[in-house]
Amino acid sequence: MIDRLRRRLDGLPQPVRQRIRRLWLSLVPIGQCAVAAGLSWWIAVNVFDHPQPFFAPIAAVVSMGLSLGKRWRRSVELVSGVAIGILVGDLLVSQIGTGTWQIIVVVALAMVLAVFLDDGPLIPMQAASSAVLVATLLPPGGVAGFHRAIDALIGGVVGIAVGALFPVNPAHRARRDAAGVLATMRDAARKLAGGLRAMDEATVSAALESARGTQEAINTMRADMRGGREVSTISPLYWSSRDRVARISATADPIDNAVRNFRVVARRARGMTQRGEPLHPEIIDIIADIGEAFEVLRGMMIADPGGEPDQADAARVLRSITRRARADLVADSSLSETAVMAEVRSLLIDMLMIAGLRRSSAVATLR
Structure with a gap:
């Protein structure tokens, strides 16, 4: 059965074979991301009673990704970036309001703080995107900002846990x-x-x-x-x-x-x-x-x-x-x-x- 399937695949055009092989090699990381996203949402909703913890599955998926390397590093960078963005967004938007120039100020300050604290490439991007969300779509301040930081932490931790409990063969x-x-x-x-x-x-x-x-x-x-x-x-x-x-x-x-x-x-x-x-x-x-x-x-x-x-x-x-x-x-x-x-x-x-x-x-x- 396996040999027959392999022969059929070998008969396909080279570009198709490459895409099938790439998909096959990515199936386990895709499954890990899907499980981590769903599990982090469930934990944030049912354990922490957060109404819309969309940062949790986002953090889980970004922290894992399809690459096996640096997942721990990605999780730390993502959680840190989200926390910085929420902090800057909550503090500034509650004082200066929302609008074009406010978004410019919030994004710039969030990225400046992120780059100053760490040289990781993910932290400034996450800080900026989180600050934009706070400045445009999400109500700043109060318990909502704290919940968003917790959701990001939940997603990062769940991503690491899923990678540890359902790992790809490292060799x-x-x-x-x-x-x-x-x-x-x-x-x-x-x-x-x-x-x-x-x-x-x-x-x-x-x-x-x-x-x-x-x-x-x-x-x-x-x-x-x-x-x-x-x-x-x-x-x-x-x-x-x-x-x-x-x-x-x-x-x-x-x-x-x-x-x-x-x-x-x-x-x-x-x-x-x-x-x-x-x-x-x-x-x-x-x-x-x-x-x-x-x-x-x-x-x-x-x-x-x-x-x-x-x-x-x-x-x-x-x-x-x-x-x-x-x-x-x-x-x-x-x-x-x-x-x-x-x-x-x-x-x-x-x-x-x-x-x-x-x-x-x-x-x-x-x-």
């Missing part, structure tokens, strides 16, 4: 994102090696563009890794996953650096191809093997705990490649070929670090 997204980047680099390395063998500038350029197109995926990977650490810290259900999430998160910088170094390799290789300079066949073989090593790293990333390939398997494959990436291969080479080899060696250091080696150990392997 799943991070592993998937990292594996996706590594798969792209696998294909790019294979393409680069093929283009260099054929002296095909178009293929080499395509490999470079593939590597350049990974930045958004890397940014998403980093955000999900931060979110995974946050979930494993807040949610009791995943406290046992902290070490694993930490190990996965430790690959963020090496993966990013490996992609950057590969871009340099591909850019230098393209320059050699444009000038008609052939690259040493053994260096091309090393680049091709790097593509296979990226595949091993991808398999390591998505393997279940205790499964294969693991970090030791990946390190073993990479060590065999580094033994062949000798500096004497370019002892009598041109400056361009020497530069490519130097970047290849730097790339191997990054890949060894993805496999769990410390930088000093990775560098020692190349020596």
